[in-house]
Amino acid sequence: QVQLVESGGGLVQTGDSLRLSCARPVRTGRIYRMGWFRQAPGKEREFVATITWSSGIASYSNSVKDRFTISRDNAQNTVYLQMNSLKPEDTAVYYCAADSRADGREDYDLWGQGTQVTVSS
16 A cells, blocks of 8 residues: 655766655545655665644754755645755665644654665765
């Protein structure tokens, strides 16, 4: 079962840019927060960025906050991740996630299957 669908990954060189997108194939229920995570081979999944759905307040990990920008389209239930000045250490499978529960907590209950981002040196 596909909960969220990511796209936009690819093979790029150091310093290039990519824009990832993530959408819900079934547009039912409400979204309160969406975010991006990534996982490199042999490493733990790590937080990248998140954004609240109503106010658009974004937050980032320290490693990407000056290079990546998260945004969303509320009407289309879509979240984007603009990645600039990419580095080899950004190479990973990028996953999007959504919080659809109105409990006031940052708990992601919907996940995508990931899109590969590879940055060559």
